[in-house]
Amino acid sequence: MSAHVINGKELVGAYRTEIKDQVDRLIAQGVKPGLAVVIVGEDPASHVYVRNKNRACEEAGIHSEVYKLPEATSESELLALIAKLNADKAIHGILVQSPLPKQINEERVVEAIAPEKDVDCFHPVNVGNLMIGKPGPAPCTPAGVIEILKKVGVDIAGKHAVVIGRSNIVGKPMGILLLREHATVTTCHSRTSNLEEITSQADILIAAIGKPKVIKRRHVKPGAVVIDVGVNRLDTGKLSGDVDFDDVVDTASVITPVPGVVGPMTITILLRNTLEAAQRSAGLRAVH
Numbered sequence: 001m002s003a004h005v006i007n008g009k010e011l012v013g014a015y016r017t018e019i020k021d022q023v024d025r026l027i028a029q030g031v032k033p034g035l036a037v038v039i040v041g042e043d044p045a046s047h048v049y050v051r052n053k054n055r056a057c058e059e060a061g062i063h064s065e066v067y068k069l070p071e072a073t074s075e076s077e078l079l080a081l082i083a084k085l086n087a088d089k090a091i092h093g094i095l096v097q098s099p100l101p102k103q104i105n106e107e108r109v110v111e112a113i114a115p116e117k118d119v120d121c122f123h124p125v126n127v128g129n130l131m132i133g134k135p136g137p138a139p140c141t142p143a144g145v146i147e148i149l150k151k152v153g154v155d156i157a158g159k160h161a162v163v164i165g166r167s168n169i170v171g172k173p174m175g176i177l178l179l180r181e182h183a184t185v186t187t188c189h190s191r192t193s194n195l196e197e198i199t200s201q202a203d204i205l206i207a208a209i210g211k212p213k214v215i216k217r218r219h220v221k222p223g224a225v226v227i228d229v230g231v232n233r234l235d236t237g238k239l240s241g242d243v244d245f246d247d248v249v250d251t252a253s254v255i256t257p258v259p260g261v262v263g264p265m266t267i268t269i270l271l272r273n274t275l276e277a278a279q280r281s282a283g284l285r286a287v288h
């Protein structure tokens, strides 16, 4: 059996069209959603992601401002920019691209963003709301994974979902969002001693490890749905996921290739979070 390989162009393209339609309707009501993206330093991969976010905003009709700050930017300079953006009525979403240079404390920066403009859902207020199921944003990558599962018709309720990774950006919120969809959730990480034993029981396996091709056929239950969150650049310059695609494709029932699915869907959820922040600011969507 060969897996259904998800076509990111089709799936993500269709969802971006839906979001653009909602943006158009909001603009017709007199509100143009606005996003500010801040990047500090020269990390090449981060610059690619920020460029893609800016282009996606333009295509969706969302006003977008990109602030490129030098590597030597101080924390107080960055905090001053965030204060200015917090006060800017044309900006509904603020995102500071991670990672930041070492002289800047990422936690202080995240906490300086007004929670209602935190489209990454990194602010402790939004993380808390997510945890207890109140309305608000959800972090882009895990929310994107849920969207992918729903759009390809995977029934999540009652399934055993195994998440490999426990980062604040992906692994931990992924578990919360899967619980919200009534999955039985197990989280594995670098200290899990019997990884293969656990992953091979998963109906839905989500790899967010950050190491290329570590998930092999032996880790995957026949017929499982495999979602690969990893984006790893190999020495050859090519991108690879955390899953060894060629080894797993004949065992899984559904699989996401890397690149092309989870990354672009992450950016699509950023558009959705910005749209929803603008709707909330206009009183057109429930606040907590």
Ligand SMILES: Nc1nc2c(c(=O)[nH]1)N[C@@H](CN(C=O)c1ccc(C(=O)N[C@@H](CCC(=O)O)C(=O)O)cc1)CN2
Residues within 6 Å of the ligand: 045, 048, 049, 052, 095, 096, 097, 098, 099, 120, 140, 141, 169, 231, 239, 258, 259, 260, 261, 262, 263, 264, 266, 267
């Ligand atoms: N403030 C944030 N910083 C970071 C986040 C985040 O959600 N918010 N997540 C990651 C990076 N990330 C989002 O910013 C991200 C990673 C990858 C992609 C993507 O489209 N990947 C493409 C490949 C792109 C390439 O050619 O390199 C794919 O997988 O097809 C989008 C966003 C860390 N920082």
